[in-house]
Amino acid sequence: MENLLAPSRSSGPLSVSRIPMDYFGESSSTSMPRHFFWECLHLDHDSAVRADVSRQNYSVCPRHWYIDATFKCPRCSKEFQFTAAEQKQWCEELGFYVDSYAKNCPACRHDERKRKSLRHEYDRDIETTLQSTDVDAKKRLATIIDDLCSSEADLPLKIHENRKILGRQIARITSKNDG
Numbered sequence: 129m130e131n132l133l134a135p136s137r138s139s140g141p142l143s144v145s146r147i148p149m150d151y152f153g154e155s156s157s158t159s160m161p162r163h164f165f166w167e168c169l170h171l172d173h174d175s176a177v178r179a180d181v182s183r184q185n186y187s188v189c190p191r192h193w194y195i196d197a198t199f200k201c202p203r204c205s206k207e208f209q210f211t212a213a214e215q216k217q218w219c220e221e222l223g224f225y226v227d228s229y230a231k232n233c234p235a236c237r238h239d240e241r242k243r244k245s246l247r248h249e250y251d252r253d254i255e256t257t258l259q260s261t262d263v264d265a266k267k268r269l270a271t272i273i274d275d276l277c278s279s280e281a282d283l284p285l286k287i288h289e290n291r292k293i294l295g296r297q298i299a300r301i302t303s304k305n306d307g
């Protein structure tokens with residue numbers, strides 16, 4: 129690992145073309161530096177997929193192979209596979225930096241995306257919804273806050289206060305409509 133950043137022997141600036149042939153495991157996935165798969169529990173070299181490094185976003189170390197890798201999700205403690213196909217998509221289609229890898233399992237990643245999108249919707253709509261008389265919009269935001277509360281322990285106090293205000297507004301409008 130300490131050799132990774134060693135200067136190249138030839139003169140001129142360090143470039144990938146001057147790095148010795150198998151420096152990052154070009155010939156075989158098994159000779160890729162192990163720290164490329166940091167915190168990984170298991171690597172399945174049999175299903176390794178050759179990468180197109182010209183499509184990768186990297187500074188010094190390209191990834192010549194994508195390897196089915198097993199990780200433990202820090203959120204739910206379940207084991208999951210970050211597959212070679214997913215790695216290829218991340219590095220070659222989505223343009224993610226080659227060092228990025230899936231930290232959480234797919235279910236937790238899905239939850240996290242949903243939570244972020246709810247939070248975004250809350251932040252975008254809360255001011256206008258508090259001012260409006262649209263009871264459905266108020267109910268929608270109240271539900272969003274309840275969902276956020278169930279997945280996030282320390283929401284800002286302001287959000288809890290707004291939840292109470294929404295509850296009172298909904299009760300008032302509903303009772304007015306009933307009476």
Ligand SMILES: [Zn+2]
Nearest residue numbers: 201204233236
């Ligand atoms: Zn998980």
